[in-house]
Amino acid sequence: MVPVDEDNKPVGNAIIGFDARGQESVPLLRDKLNDRQVFDIAGHGINSFHSIFKILWRRDHDPDTFARTKRFLSFGDFIQASLGIEPHIDYSMASRTLAFDVKKLDWSPEILSAVGLSTDLLPPVAAPGTNLGTLGPNDLGLPEDCVVAAGLHDQPAGILGAGIQPGESMLATGTVICLGVHLEGLPEAQAMVENNLCYYPTLGDGQYISIAYNFTGGSLLKWYRDNLAGDELPEAKGCGKDPYDIICSGLPENPTDLLVLPHFATTGTPWLDDRALGAILGMRLTTTRKEVVKAILEGLLHEIRLNSEIYAEAGVDIQLYKAIGGAARSETWMQIAADILGRP
Template identity: 35%
Template sequence: MSYIGIDIGTSGCKAVVFDNDGIELASSYREYTVLRPFENWAELNSEDVLSKCFEVIKEVNSKVSVPVVAMGISSQGEAFTPVGENGKIIGNAMVSSDSRAVDLIPEFSNTFGEEKLYSITGHTSHPLFTLFKLIWVKQNQPKIWEDARYFLCFEDLLHLKLGIQPHISWPMAGRTMLFDVIKHEWSDDILSVIGLDKSRLANPVPSGQIVGKIEESKARELGFQNEVAVVSGGHDQTVAALGAGIVNPGSCMYATGTVECFCPILSKPTFSEQLRKNNLCCYDYTVDGSYTTVAYSLTGGNILKWVRNELGYEEKQKAETLDGNAYTFLLEKMPDDPTKLLVLPYFSATGTPYFDTKAKGAIIGLQHSTTKGEITKALLEGVALEMKLNLQLMEESGMCIDSFVATGGGTKNNAWTQLKADVLNKKVIVRNVNEAGCYGAALLAQSAVSDVPVKGLIRSFSQSDKVFQPDPVKAKEYEKKFESYKNLYPALKQFWSVNK
């Protein structure tokens, strides 16, 4: 038997089939375009997204002979789609980076109570969350608000289009800021304030639960040869963390991609005033009874893309000539030692802990002798120092992080991964999991149909692990740099407040 994990991201979707031993049998990927018709808007055409999802499912089915018996879904958080009667999509999905609702937050938060909102949802107010986007729809698109039978995230929207009553996993529901993460139900207090009946939302269920079978004609259309169970998955970060083997407290995923993100496993809900003030959330993890937080830099790995596009002409030309990778050539020029530059890595809005949508980046210490390699490394140091700031706040709140498991494209470069270990002064493990999100979703599917706890299904990684231990000398230098880094944001914040 085999299992499909599908990952519905912001820029594309991927389906991967795994066998009983977690070995990849086939994969398929499709991209789609984020639409930005106006300033602060970021949308996806949900019809296009679903079409691409069906394409990747059909393609992997054509590549495997082992019967697929179950499918799990990993999905980007927060984005939702209005769906009318008869399942017709009546509007685009606002993705996380859509910030059009930012001006609606103060009135709602002040009226409802920021502390009360945090105590229910485990999150602090930000325009990325579904709650504030729905308020915007109600005020600015009243016809869509009235005509929508459902407002569905992509996990539950795919259920609907597969002929299944829509269900939403607890981790996904937690990202909406409409969900009580302790009672595990939609919050009547929040829904009543915005005038939304819970019947217009999907049914919340824990991760790893069978929510239905794919409708027979749809299954044949997608290339399935037998009955296929659909299993609740989760928010993409939590599913990828599961796929990376994060099943015991003390370990934490460090995702290196477009966004850099920490996702640990917590044995119980963790709420505190310090976490709230630093915008560090708490919501359900994909292992039953466990919780997580996410700490992230929205600039993340995109900062290296900026270097390639703006400073990497030579490396791009070399890559074309030698059929190589421009990123590899850029990273080869980094000096071995920590740089003397200090970078504030806010090339887009900040993530945690500040949630500052107006922040700007800075490179401090440039001289005529500064090289491109130093700038490249300093930018990556800046992102790593930002993540170290989040780690310090997490640990000060009682979370114990012993080691990190790194995932994402950035793990392919040893120098970059070693830099993370040195800055964090923690062990960083790289595992041989190319598609952690899809693997985590497939694990949940396999667990549900085999009735084996998901912890018991994760294959052993020890023989293929790469382990990066912090260099004591460099770690000490980065500790000194970190003390300066913590003062950089407060010192420069005044700059963008007067230069809007």
Template identity: 35%
Template sequence: MSFMGLDIGTTGCKALVISESGKLITRAYAGYHLLHRGPGLSELDPDEVWRAACSVIREAASAASNAGDPVVAIAPSVLGEAVTPIDESGSPLSFSTTSADMRGADEIQQVGTMIGAERLFQITGHSSHPMFTLAKLLYWRRAEPDLYRRAQKFLCWEDMFFYRLCGRCVIDYSLASRTLLFDINRKTWSDEMLSASHIEREVLSETVPSGHLVGYVEKEINKELELGLPEHCALVAGGWDQGCAALGAGVIEEGVALDNTGTTECIAVVAKGSSISPRLRQGHYQVVPHVVPDLYLISGGSLVGGMLLQWYRDTLGGYEVEQAARQGIDPYDVILGQLSPAPSPVLVLPYFAGAGTPVFNPNAKGVFWGLTLTTTREDIIKGLIDGLGYELRQNIEFIKGCGIAVDRLHVVGGASRSGFWVQQKCNVTGCTAFVPGISDASALGAALLAGHGIGAFDSYNTIISKIMDHATEKKPDPPIYQLYTRSYALYHELVSSAIAMLGE
């Protein structure tokens, strides 16, 4: 038997199937369109997403069956915050809004003011922001009252998945916490938040822990959608994609941090208990229930990551693009292949889309410092990479200053494919880094939840240890780390000066 993780993301979904031993059997992918129909709008067509989800389930289930290892359980990993209103027949009343959709900004600010920033963080683990699901509900109630009145439920993509396959509206704790309506301490919808926002509990889904057996794919639905799943295929509660990625990357104990560098760079650090330093709120970190029982994730990061290298490639990287075309290789291999391990003499504040945690200033701008007539192309590229590394170190040091241990990084995402970049993260932060043997950490984490939900794994530690046996390990180079420590001190001063210039 085998287990499937379905990762529903912002621009596509993937299915990944593993065996009882954690071995990868197959994967499938299908994309869809992120819609921007107006200023501040960011949406998905729920029907297009559902067609893509069914397509990858169908493809992966068929491959697993052909390999003699049929899928017996599925769990979803989904993008946070995205919500779709449905009517009494289950039909969508609107497109699905994503976290980048800024509708409801005024409404969510009013609720945040009413509750108070400190109390809001104590209840939800978050600060007020229009990215959260609650903002969209408040917007629809004010701007589209007929839609709000007709809505029987407001479903995130995990609850939508279960509703369409077994008729139950169920959401796990980690994803529920991304709505700004969930009490992360009591693990239930917050009466205080519901009262302050005047949201009816009945329009929300039932909450359960990740790994909970929700039900089984209905026989008629399996046949109608031609999914090709065996009878009694179990549906198991999954989680928010960053939580699933943390599980898939083996981030399940204190002292370990997930470093997920894709378009942006996210860091998630394991902590026990939700009674965490209030100083985390000052750094704008988010506290989220982990998909692993009794653990929490401290989440933050930079608003840029791989997109910084994309910016360089598209604006300044003509030479590297030309060289890559001549050699028949990826331009990023040329960009990263020419760099020294030592710190660049050019310091770069990578605030090209504003500053992430712990500075968290949307008005911050990127800065190049230290340019001279002898500055080289390599100095600029390395400065960009170093800037991301310094931001990672700044996050780690802030979190450690809140009494939470961080000594090991588990690196996933695009950066994990570059040994040089992973080593650079070690050299800047002083942390040992591991790169898991199986990519697609979010889908893998969901697959592990699926197996655990039907009792196939004795513990997460057992199966994770098998997967991490194939991980690549890198350690800091002590002399290079010392050089970076001196450069980081100067970088930290530069950050303070730049923010002071904004009057913040």
């Protein structure tokens, strides 16, 4: 969230979700409301990555900036304001703050008052696609009547764009690796709470989605590229190919003997443990780089399988995965995914 003044100008740096700041603020909410109570309102359990805890950190550790802050904007809202549009946050992004009532589609006074915050610190809420105004005269080379509309959180946008139907899941691989399902009805709450799964609205038409994810997704393969890759990079440059195509080529046919814990940027669901660290276990003097690459993919996709099994326990059975993102171009990634997930 970006702290801005009455003119929507930043008064401090933004704090992103997996920034550890905010951990110590979690008990402030948990002392008043438990995870199930918060889930029943906000569709999410309590975790420090939510925006509300970043705001509390600012209040309690950076009071000068907090005092100069008129309100906190998500990046999308901030871009709207930078274009001269009165900023609004869409339903899906508002849900990720943990201060939004996913059934009433408005800020939750109960959650905000529990931690001593006011709705005045947050922008008004709009349904995705809402016409927020036109650009007017601008330096962007765009028509003055160009419409600025409320957007959508990236993963729900991917779910809609992939045309996910009940019984299907998006498998998105970017910096984060993520499952995304379309819910036919509200999920079995206790299984969702116990496993840190969430649900929230997209278009405000009574439909909800749910996501499960690992914060270390494609970024782990990038870590390999930047730190461990050998002759793959000059080979890719020499033949004009994507380095990842070379890195993921020629991998062992059989499963590796390595275990990769893909928690290099903390965990995702079901643990949401921001103290966890990643690891590569089972290394020998004979271990090759290609084995490490395959083990990275195996580790990421076994986490996705675990989340798929948890969804099944909550009544969401996935029979088909639709891949989006960079990994969707890789036959190697997709074959390993199908093998581990046991589904097309």
